[in-house]
């Protein structure tokens with residue numbers, strides 16, 4: 001056989017194997033996920049700030065206590081109406097939130113709890129999260145003081 005023919009045959013075999021390997025890889029590798037519509041939260045997406053940076057320096061005027069956690073939870077489940085979207089246990093699975101995109105935040109999420117300052121949580125409750133489907137709740141439904149109590153309750157959901 002002519003050396004050029006041997007080369008061409010070997011080349012064709014390698015190219016064939018490469019194509020085969022690629023098609024197997026594309027069958028087994030995970031499909032691209034659309035972050036916003038995915039039910040599996042992307043940690044980077046959760047960490048991305050939702051509110052202006054100035055909110056980080058807002059100080060929580062409340063001193064947390066077991067009674068205040070209970071009170072904050074009552075507001076969350078009561079006049080604040082938060083549970084309809086964020087769910088009874090604040091995991092982002094409330095009935096009214098099911099059809100929203102993006103989904104209401106899982107307020108128990110460890111990344112959320114780690115990166116968010118109290119002031120950012122308060123800001124979101126007070127002003128809403130523009131463009132993300134979370135409305136403003138102060139003063140429409142609760143007072144600033146009640147919003148801080150809800151912040152205290154949300155903080156109590158930190159798992160560690």
Ligand code: HEC
Nearest residue numbers: 050080081082085102103104105121124132133134137150
């Ligand atoms: C109409 C449904 C709905 C209701 C009711 C609602 N939220 Fe939200 N909330 C959302 C959505 C949607 C987002 C945006 C999620 C995102 O940006 O990924 C959000 C975001 C938030 C955030 C910001 C999360 C972050 O990543 O910084 C906080 C805090 C929050 N909600 C708390 C509350 C509290 C407390 C209440 C009650 C006073 C409440 N929400 C009521 C739908 C709702």
